[in-house]
Structure formats: C-alpha cells, structure tokens
Amino acid sequence: MSVPGELCLVDDVAGAFSAAVVEAFQNRSADPFSIALSGGQTARACYERLAADAHSLDWWKIDVYWGDERCVPHDDPDSNYLLAREALLDRVGAANATHLMRCTEGPDPYQLRLGELGQLDIVHLGLGPDGHTASLFPGSAALEADPGRLVVMNDDPLGVNPHRRMTLTFAGIARARLVLVTVAGEEKADALARVARGDDVPAAHISGERVVWLVDAAAASKLPVLAGS
Numbered sequence: 001m002s003v004p005g006e007l008c009l010v011d012d013v014a015g016a017f018s019a020a021v022v023e024a025f026q027n028r029s030a031d032p033f034s035i036a037l038s039g040g041q042t043a044r045a046c047y048e049r050l051a052a053d054a055h056s057l058d059w060w061k062i063d064v065y066w067g068d069e070r071c072v073p074h075d076d077p078d079s080n081y082l083l084a085r086e087a088l089l090d091r092v093g094a095a096n097a098t099h100l101m102r103c104t105e106g107p108d109p110y111q112l113r114l115g116e117l118g119q120l121d122i123v124h125l126g127l128g129p130d131g132h133t134a135s136l137f138p139g140s141a142a143l144e145a146d147p148g149r150l151v152v153m154n155d156d157p158l159g160v161n162p163h164r165r166m167t168l169t170f171a172g173i174a175r176a177r178l179v180l181v182t183v184a185g186e187e188k189a190d191a192l193a194r195v196a197r198g199d200d201v202p203a204a205h206i207s208g209e210r211v212v213w214l215v216d217a218a219a220a221s222k223l224p225v226l227a228g229s
Helices: 013-026 041-052 080-092 108-117 170-174 186-197
Strands: 006-009 033-037 062-066 068-070 120-125 151-154 165-168 176-183 211-215
Touching: 013 033, 013 041, 013 120, 013 176, 013 211, 033 080, 041 080, 041 176, 062 080, 068 080, 108 151, 170 176
Parallel strands: 006 211, 033 062, 033 120, 120 176, 176 211
Antiparallel strands: 068 165, 151 165
16 A cells, blocks of 8 residues: 555655755746645745745746635734745745635635636645645545535534635645645654555545655654565
C-alpha cells in the first residue's frame, strides 16, 4: 500500500515545496498561473520559503486561490488568508489577482469562478492528525458532495476542528494539474500511515492530474514500507 500519488521523502519539506512550485511555474503552458493555498504551520513554512525564492517567479503572472478557509474575519489569527498574507503575499509585494474565499457569500461565487477557470495549476494541501485534508473532515457532509460541486460549506461533525469552513471538494481538488501535499513532523506519522494503508480517511481519496506527497522522515516514520525495513 502507498499514498495516492507519488511519495517523495525529503529532508526539507518547505524547500521541496518551493522548488516544485518554481518548476511548475517555469513549465507553465499559459498565463496567469494559478495556485490554491492551504493553512497550518507546515503551510506557513512552505510559503515563507516560497517568498524567499520569489526572484524565481513573476508574481504578476500568478493568480492566488484558496483550497479552504475558516469562517472567521480575514484578519483573524485562524484565517488561512491571513496566514498566506503574512507568510507570502506581503513578502512578494503582490500577485496578479487574489481570490479570497468569503463565507458570507456562500460557496456559489467560488464555484462559478473555478468553473470558469477550468483547471488550477497547483492545489496545495496538508494532512491533519485525523486524516483530513483541506476542510474535508472524517464523517463530514462534504465527503459525499455531488461530483459537480467544486466548493461547499462544511463542518467537523466531531468538533475537533473549530469554525465552519468553505472548502474545495474532492472534485475541486481533482481539477488540479498538480496537487502538492506537504506533511512534516512526527505528529502526522499516524495519519500518513493510515493513508498509506488505504484506511478510509479523507486524505486517502485525493486525486488530480498529478499528486505529489512531500514528506519528511519524522512524518514517514510509521509508513509500512519503512517500518518493515
């Protein structure tokens, strides 16, 4: 068993993420280049590294989207937008366009925008200790979203992850040319092992044109192949 996609064991997850984004941008087929951002501390490290490598990108040719957002004000410490702004956007100056998820508008405007776009060049995802990715939580309604829905509102039925969310669905994620899943730290090892075993956790259902998992040694420490070596 393995993760859905390519598993890459790396020493520096943030560095590998930045290199992958730069490579995808340099090999792009058209402008603007589109990337959907994530949240969490691993994402923060990834965006800080990407900002440090900003000279390799023309941010005026990049449109920024989000894979999920908490229904809090955009200046709230829990906001994924605020994280991206602090770690990346403020540091690179500006992007061609930023498309915020606005819970007060509901998912339909974002659904329409993504439908018009067709494909996202990159969707960046993380992995929660419970196996969730984006804001697709175990047992939540979004896991059963209609295949035509790219964006929905969602809640964690177990209450582990606070705040109502707006999130890409599996169908929305699957529209990506490249899905980058970054997983760092021992606290993610159990969840990653469950994905690799094929357990029915949300992150085990990630798909896209190409899916690459960037994983450090600590997060990979309980993978079946490594555990048996």
